[in-house]
Amino acid sequence: MTPAARLQAAIEILDHVLTGEPAEKALTSWGRRSRFAGSKDRAAVRDHVFTALRCLRSHAALGGARSGRGLILGALREAGQDPDEVFTGQGHAPAPLSGAERSLPKAPEGPEALDIPEWLWPEFSSSLGSNAEAAAHAMRKRAPVHLRVNRAKVSLRQAQESLAAEGIVTTPHPAAETALEITEGARKLRNAKAYLEGLVELQDAASQAVVAQLPLNDGMKVLDYCAGGGGKSLAMAARAKIRLFAHDADPRRMKDLPGRAARAGARVSLLEGAELERSGPYDLVLCDVPCSGSGSWRRAPEGKWRLTRENLQELHRIQAEILRKAARLATEGGTLAYATCSMLDGENTVQVQGFIQEYPEWTLAAEQSWQVQDGTDGFYVAVLTRAKGGC
Numbered sequence: 001m002t003p004a005a006r007l008q009a010a011i012e013i014l015d016h017v018l019t020g021e022p023a024e025k026a027l028t029s030w031g032r033r034s035r036f037a038g039s040k041d042r043a044a045v046r047d048h049v050f051t052a053l054r055c056l057r058s059h060a061a062l063g064g065a066r067s068g069r070g071l072i073l074g075a076l077r078e079a080g081q082d083p084d085e086v087f088t089g090q091g092h093a094p095a096p097l098s099g100a101e102r103s104l105p106k107a108p109e110g111p112e113a114l115d116i117p118e119w120l121w122p123e124f125s126s127s128l129g130s131n132a133e134a135a136a137h138a139m140r141k142r143a144p145v146h147l148r149v150n151r152a153k154v155s156l157r158q159a160q161e162s163l164a165a166e167g168i169v170t171t172p173h174p175a176a177e178t179a180l181e182i183t184e185g186a187r188k189l190r191n192a193k194a195y196l197e198g199l200v201e202l203q204d205a206a207s208q209a210v211v212a213q214l215p216l217n218d219g220m221k222v223l224d225y226c227a228g229g230g231g232k233s234l235a236m237a238a239r240a241k242i243r244l245f246a247h248d249a250d251p252r253r254m255k256d257l258p259g260r261a262a263r264a265g266a267r268v269s270l271l272e273g274a275e276l277e278r279s280g281p282y283d284l285v286l287c288d289v290p291c292s293g294s295g296s297w298r299r300a301p302e303g304k305w306r307l308t309r310e311n312l313q314e315l316h317r318i319q320a321e322i323l324r325k326a327a328r329l330a331t332e333g334g335t336l337a338y339a340t341c342s343m344l345d346g347e348n349t350v351q352v353q354g355f356i357q358e359y360p361e362w363t364l365a366a367e368q369s370w371q372v373q374d375g376t377d378g379f380y381v382a383v384l385t386r387a388k389g390g391c
């Protein structure tokens, strides 16, 4: 495919995404229809689509329309490329620009230029303070690829050597002792021996740092209350010889966890429904709650535009309810850890303060947050301990 044909493919895919189709699904359908596309074409088209989604507001403004063509036109204008060189109508290139498309729109400003939804900007900027603009800028770029080294199996250096032998160059990431950042060869990871043998897992460095904050010791009984695919379950299992249990309101999300655990040399018991109530109490309960995902919008940029004020309020309600339910499963003197991949105070500090006010037997032992402009996903964790004798 020519560069212009790749952009035309991105235009068509974006038009589907803008009608509500998930980006991954739209890319897969295009891939099936486009057997002629090689792996480099697919990677390039994917990059165009995800760049457009990360920068949806500003590129739509620069391109004069919230459409596939508008977004690609806006991207070219931002990159300082002459759109007439791409919109030629020749071969499989996009059709030539219309008169209306040719007129240069006003440059975007404020939250529009920063690609943050207008309604969210007040909360985003008050949560991030003087870092708000830097964080918004960082979210317009592609996320780095981080690995967690399974220290139960291998040292950081050994993992790096094994990856390097297959052309994957890494460097240690300062956010967590287990973290590596891939600087070259990320696309080779899925077939690399170190990955297939469970020496490394894909996991953002801040997600690893969250687990590093947890007071885990050998012999502890631990529950991952919102386990999902089990990224944090596996990170906890690698840190200490714990008795690990995993639960999720949607058990299908844990379907890959037993296989991943086996690969990592870990053991985890999955709990569903009434099993959960019978299984406690636990020394530590981790609630990695559902959230806006604002800390990982570089990876999943559609979330930034699909989130509404109403969804966010509903998430606040769910988060508070999970905290209440999970707290009941902790032992006296036990620990409750609350984590989000969000940078919004309403989902983080405000949620934890509200819980402590309602349940004063819990006290805040530690709290930390990570922000995207520092080179990781945005994350938050609060570690709470329960006074002995509390209910």
Ligand SMILES: C[S@@+](CC[C@H](N)C(=O)[O-])C[C@H]1O[C@@H](n2cnc3c(N)ncnc32)[C@H](O)[C@@H]1O
Pocket: 225, 226, 227, 228, 229, 230, 231, 232, 233, 247, 248, 249, 250, 253, 288, 289, 290, 291, 318, 322
């Ligand atoms: C942020 S994700 C978890 C990610 C996972 N811990 C990891 O590190 O890979 C949140 C999970 O919470 C689950 N969830 C949503 N509502 C829940 C509830 N009321 N109780 C338990 N889990 C819930 C979702 O199904 C989702 O899998």
